[in-house]
Amino acid sequence: MQQPGHKIAILIESLGKGGAERSAGLLSKIFDELGHKVYLVTITDVVEYSYSGQLVNLGLLKNKNNDAFNKLKRFNHFAAFLKREQIDFVLDFRFRKNYFKEWLLANYVYPKVKLIYMVRSYRLDYYFPSANEKTKKLFAKAYTINCVSRGIMERIQTDFDLKNVSFIKNPVDFDHIEALAAKATNNKEQYIVAAGRMSVDVKQFDKLIETYAKSDLPQKGIALKLLGDGKLMADYKKLAAALNIQEWVHFEGFQENPFPYFKNALFTVLCSKFEGSPRVLLESLACGTPVVAMDCPTGPRELIIHEKNGLLLPKNDFNALKTALNDFIKNNELRNACAANAKMSIQNHSLEEVGKAWQKLLN
Incomplete structure (x- = not known):
């Protein structure tokens, strides 16, 4: 008997003009075909590539100033969405350079979901605030840190001494x-x-x-x-x-x-x-x-x-x-x-x- 599917949210800056964005769209199709309920959560209002599942466009809430109040509004909207829909997994494609911001997300937005940090470049400074014990402890709590190449996986394991690192190839349709x-x-x-x-x-x-x-x-x-x-x-x-x-x-x-x-x-x-x-x-x-x-x-x-x-x-x-x-x-x-x-x-x-x-x- 087939197990019921998971509820999966894919968080990405946009769905346009990039390899990560195209891959996010493809992953939504893969998860949909596998019987999971998929949500594509975009931070900006750029949607050009095809996808499967439901679109949650946080970019529609973004004002011209993009001030602290507006960012907090989108932060709370995303947190409420995860809670309301009882999301099981979040695939986080964002760049992650600010430790305090990542700490807030991990502790106040993601605590009840299985978090998968996506790493898509050899430039680890795009995805990890710094190579220190605080960062290591924060990222060690994730379900996994998923990489698109074996070389990236091995570097993360070496530089951060993290064990929860995985590697899955980029999909091609x-x-x-x-x-x-x-x-x-x-x-x-x-x-x-x-x-x-x-x-x-x-x-x-x-x-x-x-x-x-x-x-x-x-x-x-x-x-x-x-x-x-x-x-x-x-x-x-x-x-x-x-x-x-x-x-x-x-x-x-x-x-x-x-x-x-x-x-x-x-x-x-x-x-x-x-x-x-x-x-x-x-x-x-x-x-x-x-x-x-x-x-x-x-x-x-x-x-x-x-x-x-x-x-x-x-x-x-x-x-x-x-x-x-x-x-x-x-x-x-x-x-x-x-x-x-x-x-x-x-x-x-x-x-x-x-x-x-x-x-x-x-x-």
Whole structure:
């Protein structure tokens, strides 16, 4: 006899423009399929990605000033919601930099729920106020601290000496991606693609543009398409113009459906300073497109099998990246072989497999 489902609240900043946000939407679908009652709780009023379950939009309560009184109002609204709906589990995707704020939440909002802290980046300072005994004691009370890569899990265990740490892979909805990837685009030329936010210099798009300019690709008529937006885009455009390659570097902006770009690319490039488990690599591979990525803390080495589904390069080695761009373009046989292996290489990220792992963790 199947056990009755849990009541699960997923707390996330928004449902738009990011890998964590897309993953939160996918998890809501997984939990719904498993028979749990799901609530998506957004802190801001940004809802772009699809989800399952009931939306609780705290952003609708946010005023222009976002003053202390308004924050307290949303704090109390969230606490009342958890109590009223008798929530069993909360998956907390937020950044957690303020110890006092986290102490208040743990003791006055979360005391009767099983709390799962989500950690999605190697930058632990985004998710833990500091590496001291107070923080350790606070986070040790959680049901678990869940990570999207084994490397992050191992670092938390080492840096914080915490035992309640778990690892579950990022989910990939292959059927959904295949359907969206089939949509028509105006991409007629040959190109490579990279994607990510341009609000902060984590993806190192400036160095990618410089490396692309030094490679053989512009002379071969192979464009570089960049998906994403943010305040640094203007600087990147100026750099492309200064290098006289503005004709070949195409800024496509944020794409709600990036999958046709991945599907039709020769390959996808990643050269981040750090990651968690980069969705851009997973989504490219799910489209059958191989990847060229520099290793970084963490993620690429857990997803890429060198010369099987792409090329894995040394950390922050842009000379190696230039060589790889040239070589992967020339070697059609290797590139096609990697493309043929792409989807199968990440089957353990399927909704079914990730769902099994979550069901085991929740029970």
